[in-house]
Amino acid sequence: MALTTIGTAARQGATAFTRQRRDFAGGLFKAVILLSLIVSLAVLAVLIVDTVADGWAQLSTRAWDFLNGSLRSRSIDDKLGVKQGLYGSLWIGIIVAASAFPVGVGAAVYLEEYAPKSRWSSIIELVIRNLAGVPSVVYGLLGLFLFVERSTIFGFLGLGWLADATGGRSVLSAGLTLAVLVLPIVIITAQEAVRAVPTGLKEGAYGLGATKSEMVRTQILPYAAPGILTGTLLAMSRAIGEAAPLILVGAISGGLTRNPDVWDTSGLREKFTALPIIIVEWVSERGRDPGFATAAAAAIVVLLVLVLLMNMTAILLRNRFEKKRG
Amino acid sequence: MTTGHDTRLDSFNDTGLDPFNTKGGRPEDPDMTATDQRADEPVLDPAAREGAELPTERTVIFDVEELNVYYGDFRAVRDASLKVHKNEITAFIGPSGCGKTTLLRCFNRMNDLIETARVTGSLRYHGVDLYHPKVDSVEVRRQIGMVFQKPNPFPKSIWANVAYGPRVAGLAKKGPAMDDIVENSLRKAALWDEVKDRLDENALGLSGGQQQRLCIARAIATDPDVLLMDEPCSALDPIATTRIEELMHGLKDDYSIVIVTHNMQQAARVSDRTAFFSVEVNPESDTRTGILVEYDSTQKMFSNPADERTENYVTGRFG
Ligand SMILES: Nc1ncnc2c1ncn2[C@@H]1O[C@H](COP(=O)(O)OP(=O)(O)O)[C@@H](O)[C@H]1O
Ligand SMILES: [Mg+2]
Numbered sequence: 249m250a251l252t253t254i255g256t257a258a259r260q261g262a263t264a265f266t267r268q269r270r271d272f273a274g275g276l277f278k279a280v281i282l283l284s285l286i287v288s289l290a291v292l293a294v295l296i297v298d299t300v301a302d303g304w305a306q307l308s309t310r311a312w313d314f315l316n317g318s319l320r321s322r323s324i325d326d327k328l329g330v331k332q333g334l335y336g337s338l339w340i341g342i343i344v345a346a347s348a349f350p351v352g353v354g355a356a357v358y359l360e361e362y363a364p365k366s367r368w369s370s371i372i373e374l375v376i377r378n379l380a381g382v383p384s385v386v387y388g389l390l391g392l393f394l395f396v397e398r399s400t401i402f403g404f405l406g407l408g409w410l411a412d413a414t415g416g417r418s419v420l421s422a423g424l425t426l427a428v429l430v431l432p433i434v435i436i437t438a439q440e441a442v443r444a445v446p447t448g449l450k451e452g453a454y455g456l457g458a459t460k461s462e463m464v465r466t467q468i469l470p471y472a473a474p475g476i477l478t479g480t481l482l483a484m485s486r487a488i489g490e491a492a493p494l495i496l497v498g499a500i501s502g503g504l505t506r507n508p509d510v511w512d513t514s515g516l517r518e519k520f521t522a523l524p525i526i527i528v529e530w531v532s533e534r535g536r537d538p539g540f541a542t543a544a545a546a547a548i549v550v551l552l553v554l555v556l557l558m559n560m561t562a563i564l565l566r567n568r569f570e571k572k573r574g
Numbered sequence: 575m576t577t578g579h580d581t582r583l584d585s586f587n588d589t590g591l592d593p594f595n596t597k598g599g600r601p602e603d604p605d606m607t608a609t610d611q612r613a614d615e616p617v618l619d620p621a622a623r624e625g626a627e628l629p630t631e632r633t634v635i636f637d638v639e640e641l642n643v644y645y646g647d648f649r650a651v652r653d654a655s656l657k658v659h660k661n662e663i664t665a666f667i668g669p670s671g672c673g674k675t676t677l678l679r680c681f682n683r684m685n686d687l688i689e690t691a692r693v694t695g696s697l698r699y700h701g702v703d704l705y706h707p708k709v710d711s712v713e714v715r716r717q718i719g720m721v722f723q724k725p726n727p728f729p730k731s732i733w734a735n736v737a738y739g740p741r742v743a744g745l746a747k748k749g750p751a752m753d754d755i756v757e758n759s760l761r762k763a764a765l766w767d768e769v770k771d772r773l774d775e776n777a778l779g780l781s782g783g784q785q786q787r788l789c790i791a792r793a794i795a796t797d798p799d800v801l802l803m804d805e806p807c808s809a810l811d812p813i814a815t816t817r818i819e820e821l822m823h824g825l826k827d828d829y830s831i832v833i834v835t836h837n838m839q840q841a842a843r844v845s846d847r848t849a850f851f852s853v854e855v856n857p858e859s860d861t862r863t864g865i866l867v868e869y870d871s872t873q874k875m876f877s878n879p880a881d882e883r884t885e886n887y888v889t890g891r892f893g
Contacts, residue, residue, distance in 0.1 A: 365689055448726030452789070454687060456739035456796055457716030466738070467728070 296552070303545030314546055318507045319521065319529075323539025330547050332504055335515065336419050336522035337488050337554060343423025344430060344487045349480045351427075352434030356476075357464055359435075360442040380432035388496030391425025396497050415517030417498030422520065425497050426490060430483035437479025441472035474569040481562030485555040491524035501529035523551040633660040635800060635830050636681060641695035643676050643685065650676045653695070654866040656849055658800075663822060663831045665841035665872065668851030668887070673864025674834040675723075677851075678802050680704075681832060682718040683711035716743050719793030721803040725785035727777035727792075732769050735777045735788055736760060739796035755795055762828075763791035764821050783814025787821065794829075801825065803833040807840065819844050838888055841872065848875040850884045 300307070306314050310326070317329015363369045393399040398411045414420040445468050453463040499521050508515035530544035636658035643651040651673035658664045666674040676685070683704060685691040697704045704714060716739075727735050736756040737748075746752040756773070760766040765787040769780070777788055786806055793801055803822075807815040822831055822844050835841050841848050849869040853862040868881040879885045 446726070448722060448724055449728060451684065451687070451720075451722060452726045452728060452792075453738070453742075455682065455684065455715055455720040455722070456742065456792065457712055458738075458742045459712050462742050466742075471729070 299545050299548050299552075301545075303542055303547075303549050305542045306546035307549060314543075315550070319502060319504055319526065321502075323533075323537045323543055328543060330523060330526055330550055332507055332521050333523040333526040333547065334550065334554075335508055335510060336422070336499065336520045337524075337551070338510060339419045339516060340423045340426055340522060341484050341488050341554075341558065343420065344427045345480060345484050347424060348427040348431050348434045348483060349476075352431055352480065353438050353469075353476055355431075355435045356438030356442050357468065360439055361460065361464060361468065376432050376435055380436060383492075384429055384490050385492045385496065387425060387429040388493030390428065391421060391493060391497045394428075395421035395424050417500075417519055418517045419520040420516050421497050422494050422499060422522065425493050426487035429490065429493060430487050433483045433486070434480055437482075438472070438476045441475025441479070442468055444475065445471045470569075470572070474566040477569065478562050478566045481558055481565070485558045488522075488555060488558070489524060489551065491522075491528055494522055494525055499525045501525055523547060523554070527551065632662065634658070635660050635700065636832075637696075637698040637701075638677075639696040639698075641677070641680065641693065641697055643673065643680060644690075644692040644694075645688070646690040648861055649863050651864045652854070654864075656866060656869045658830065658832055659847070660830050661826055662846040663826055663833060663844050665845035665848045666832070666834045666851060667836065667838055667841045667848060668864070668867075669853065670836065671862060671864070672851040672853045674851055675804050676864065678804055678832060678834050681800070681802050682720055683709075683714045684720065686711050716796050717798050718800045718802060719796060719798035721786070721789050721793055721801065721806045723805045724809050725782055725789055727780070727785050727788050729776065729778055731774045732760075732777045732780070732788060733773040735792050736795045739792060743796055745796070759791040759795040760788075762794050762825065763787045764817065764824075765791055781814070783810050783817060786810060786814070786818060790818075790821065790825075794825075798829065800830045800832065803831065805834050805836060808836070815840070838876075838890075842876050845872045848872040850875065850879075850881075850887060852883055852887070 313326065314329045315334065316331050317325075317327045318332050320328040322328075359369065359373065363372075394402050394407065395410055395414045396416050398408045402408060402410070411421075414424065449467045449471065450463060453467050458466065498519075500519060501521055504519060504521060506515060506518065527544050527547045530540040530547060534541040534544065634657045636656075638657070639655050641651065641654045642649060654673075654677055666678065668674055676691075679685045680693055680697055681699075681704075685693065693705055699714075699718070702709065719739075728738065730738075733756055736759050737746075737752050740746050740752060740755050746755055757766060757770075760769060765784060768784060769775075769788075777785065780788060786809075790801070790806075807818050810818065819840065822833070825831060833841075833845065847870065850867045851864050852867045854865050855862050868875065868879055868884045870880070875884060876888050879888065885891075
């Protein structure tokens with residue numbers, strides 16, 4: 249009896265669940281978001297298509313020669329190409345990853361797990377966050393004084409040997425400078441990854457008699473690995489696109505005598521260039537020799553592909569580690 | 575009062591020697607087993623052992639005296655005193671926020687991980703002051719295992735989960751010796767038959783109840799003396815809960831168990847002794863401090879408690 253009453257009531261009341269009010273604000277918000285997404289994607293697409301079209305004359309006819317060629321004074325030179333820049337950029341990426349990764353992860357683990365929570369540690373975190381926003385030219389200056397010239401301040405601090413070790417204006421100096429530049433970003437992303445490790449895992453390890461370093465090694469690092477790797481590789485692609493600090497640490501766009509092969513490490517302590525520098529140079533040359541406009545566009549495409557490859561590696565690595573994490 | 579008090583370890587402590595720095599060595603004393611005079615197996619149902627008094631001369635494992643636990647300035651537990659006995663199941667019951675977890679986590683120095691946590695008073699384990707500066711918390715946790723409220727298996731294989739503790743303790747390396755430890759631990763945790771064919775699979779693929787039994791197996795694998803369990807069944811369904819309760823009853827022969835539970839029936843079903851905690855509201859600071867109201871044999875606590883507050887709580891008349 250009671251049940252039937254409820255049943256009928258529900259059936260009659262079904263209209264109560266149909267929409268009474270329209271959510272105008274929500275609809276408007278969705279539309280605005282969608283519009284801005286479409287606009288930004290469209291701008292990006294136009295830029296890419298335009299660049300590829302501009303560089304097509306180089307890429308379609310002599311892509312391999314372009315990748316293997318070197319800096320030339322005339323754009324119709326059939327030895328014109330970006331190999332020296334590719335060499336510089338690739339090694340800058342490797343040096344950045346190899347130095348910023350361990351230091352960044354170490355700093356993040358220290359700050360999250362070891363440093364006592366005090367006023368000092370929060371000041372340090374604030375400083376790191378601010379360093380991530382410092383203009384790259386400033387890092388260029390730092391690199392110039394720290395790695396390139398034997399400056400008085402750093403000599404006084406006992407760091408004068410760095411400039412000797414790097415060979416002055418070299419790929420090594422540039423890579424280390426950019427490593428310092430991306431270090432705050434690496435630390436911040438690694439910190440976030442470390443913080444995301446579930447308390448249950450940490451307590452589980454401690455509860456079984458693990459020491460702190462065992463806990464870090466067996467729980468924190470494996471669990472945080474995907475996040476840390478992604479952060480590092482994104483930082484690496486940012487470093488590869490930088491031009492301003494490279495100018496300060498002495499990347500040059502002419503007078504390079506050598507064109508070393510990719511794995512020829514003897515070029516690391518010598519005069520160098522990098523893709524962003526070549527692009528800037530060729531764009532500025534296009535008034536004198538319009539053919540350089542095409543070359544610059546082609547070089548941009550090469551740089552984009554390099555960055556894209558790195559980001560893809562980041563995603564693949566992250567997926568692999570996440571799968572391991574279960 | 576001082577039944578089963580291990581004087582040898584007392585002197586250890588006085589000379590400043592750390593009984594926990596001997597790897598895997600538990601403060602074993604031949605006399606200890608001799609003092610452990612258990613007349614008969616206590617039965618699961620407290621009603622069935624009506625009148626059967628618990629042997630009071632049973633070895634004391636933990637001797638807690640006037641223990642206070644603070645988080646910063648906030649006192650979470652005030653003046654708790656109780657004794658935990660060997661091969662018994664001791665239950666902590668009480669409303670939420672009365673400091674059961676806080677007190678339990680003192681027993682294996684898990685509170686050390688919380689920076690603000692501070693302990694005063696005395697907490698002796700086989701006569702050794704657990705908070706003595708020379709006592710190493712890592713060694714403490716190797717002997718006093720813990721099972722957490724939410725099952726927390728590592729995102730590794732079932733085998734690797736169980737092998738974790740023995741590996742960090744250096745008890746065994748990969749190989750037949752470790753395989754034996756893994757098998758024995760899983761058998762004791764009543765999980766072996768369910769997982770023996772998939773030891774290489776990720777532990778996160780197990781059901782909640784299986785995960786919790788895996789966590790028990792993992793804790794057993796380090797060959798601890800005591801198991802601390804913080805509401806081990808609160809995330810489980812009734813069937814999984816029953817399995818864990820049966821399992822605890824079997825484990826009692828080898829281990830001493832302290833279990834926190836908010837489920838009074840569970841305390842009544844599994845435990846030998848029950849401690850009832852409550853909160854005391856401080857009118858000035860509006861803070862709530864946990865206090866130990868009453869501690870006695872479970873049978874007495876549920877049939878004839880001395881304190882009115884206990885009676886109200888166990889009969890369900892408590893808000
Ligand atoms: N890490 C912590 N920091 C500060 N206060 C805490 C912390 N953990 C627990 N508390 C407080 O201590 C009191 C006791 O908590 P808890 O031991 O978890 O109670 P129970 O397990 O009995 O529910 C509560 O008031 C709680 O808010
Ligand atoms: Mg609790």
